[in-house]
Every structure is written in structure tokens, then in C-alpha cells.
Amino acid sequence: MVSKLTFKNDKPKKRKHEKAGEDDDLDKGYKSKKNAAPERQEAQLDHEDEEEGWVNAKTKDDLNGPCMIIVNDAPPICMSSDGSGKIYSTVIKSYDPSNVQQVFVLGNIVQSEKYTLKSYLGKYFTISKYGICEATSEAIGPEQELSIERKETGEGWVIASTWDKYLCVSPKDVRCDSEAAGFQETLMIRVQAKFRKRPAKTLDESQRKIHTKELEEKVGRPLDYDTIKMLKKAYKDGRLNEAILDVKEKMKTDHRC
Numbered sequence: 001m002v003s004k005l006t007f008k009n010d011k012p013k014k015r016k017h018e019k020a021g022e023d024d025d026l027d028k029g030y031k032s033k034k035n036a037a038p039e040r041q042e043a044q045l046d047h048e049d050e051e052e053g054w055v056n057a058k059t060k061d062d063l064n065g066p067c068m069i070i071v072n073d074a075p076p077i078c079m080s081s082d083g084s085g086k087i088y089s090t091v092i093k094s095y096d097p098s099n100v101q102q103v104f105v106l107g108n109i110v111q112s113e114k115y116t117l118k119s120y121l122g123k124y125f126t127i128s129k130y131g132i133c134e135a136t137s138e139a140i141g142p143e144q145e146l147s148i149e150r151k152e153t154g155e156g157w158v159i160a161s162t163w164d165k166y167l168c169v170s171p172k173d174v175r176c177d178s179e180a181a182g183f184q185e186t187l188m189i190r191v192q193a194k195f196r197k198r199p200a201k202t203l204d205e206s207q208r209k210i211h212t213k214e215l216e217e218k219v220g221r222p223l224d225y226d227t228i229k230m231l232k233k234a235y236k237d238g239r240l241n242e243a244i245l246d247v248k249e250k251m252k253t254d255h256r257c
Helices: 020-036 036-047 212-221 225-236 240-256
Strands: 054-056 065-071 077-081 087-091 104-108 114-120 126-127 133-137 147-150 157-160 168-169 174-178 188-192
Touching: 065 168, 077 168, 087 133, 087 174, 114 126, 133 174, 212 225, 212 240, 225 240
Parallel strands: none
Antiparallel strands: 054 188, 065 077, 065 104, 065 188, 077 087, 104 114, 126 133, 147 157, 157 168, 168 174
16 A cells, blocks of 8 residues: 655744843854854855755756645645545645645656656546546556646746646646646646755855965975965965966076075
């Protein structure tokens, strides 16, 4: 028997601080952070910037794992599935799921640009030739293959069947027989932040450390401690090339003497 999909809210509740002694604690935290090693400070900032919980998918790299399919109406409408595999629409009060029936699992078909959706019971989202939607299939075939594209104008995504018809989530039902992508075919896809693929961070040239060996290779000879220290400072200030020219010129002068 396929186990039900479970999920939890990733936004932890913050404990309220008592007023007494709060200013002292904040002051201690500030001093501690100020005196921390640069690497630790950077790690703390990275952690603070991380998104948690459910977020909007912005690129195709985000289309992975648990998701919600929403039409951003007033009030917003969410695509859901029940225990029998019926697909239906429901009004939601929050952009985070309130029950597992509102959650589907996005997957990418290997060596393909197509996607699949699974219900919380592990059944594949299926679209018939006539646009009828259900989640009852155990396997992947043409009826389970989906095209998901960012809409050319404005925000949102469109989901199309193998018959090039668009998925429509309306207050009455969910169908996939629309010929054009209008308002109810423009979908917000919400995903869990922890499953998103984050771009690799690249260090600015001034943040990269330069080693003594690299400096000596640039100058063309072994260097003493004071010269190495001066060149490393020049590197951090963005004037390494100028400093190396000065060192080489000084070496020429000393050699003549």
C-alpha cells in the first residue's frame, strides 16, 4: 500500500523574549557577532538569508518535489485531490497547504523536458484526451506527461497536456481542455524552499585569498616577508598589478646598485 505524503510547516515559531534583560542580551549578541571570525560571520549571514517554508517557483530548476498549483484569484483557488483520485478545486486562505490533499509532487521525466505530478497517495496526475483530470495511474504514459512553461507575458506558469491543451483551475472544477492561456490557466506554483536548486555562490576577486607561491610566480622570484605582506594588502585593495610593477622596478634598481 502506498503511504500518504506527509509534510510539515518549515517556519518555526519564534519564542518571545522577556522584556527584562532583553537589551543586555541583544547587546551581547551584537558584540559576539562583531568579534566573530569573518568566515563565521559570512556563514551566519548566509543562514539568515535562506528562505524557509513554501515559496513561489521562479525558474524551471525550482520545479522539484512537493508543490501547490494555485490560481491567484480573490480568494485564491488551489488544485487538490481526494482519496479516490478525483481532482477538484478548493478555496484557500493561505498560500501554504492546510492539508495533504492540496499537495502534489513534481518530477522530471528522465532525458525529457516533460514533467509528472503525483498526488499525496503516490498516484500520477492523468489528463485524458477530453481534458478530464484525475490522479489514479500507477505508471507514466502520454496521458501523464506534462509541459510546464513560464508564461511569456506577466507572472505565472502554464501547464499543458500531451494534446497541447492548457490546465484550467476554476472555482467550479479542474480541467485541461483550454485552447489559450488566460487568467485561470495562469498558475502560481508553490514549492518547498529546501528542495529548490540554489545557484552556486562565486567569490568576488577581492574576496579570494592569494597565496605566497602565486605572488612569487607573478613577480618571478622568491619574496621576503615584508614584500609578501605588502602585495597581499595590495591584492585586497584591488591594486595588485600596480604593486607588482613597483616591486619589479625596485628589484631592477637594487640589482644595478
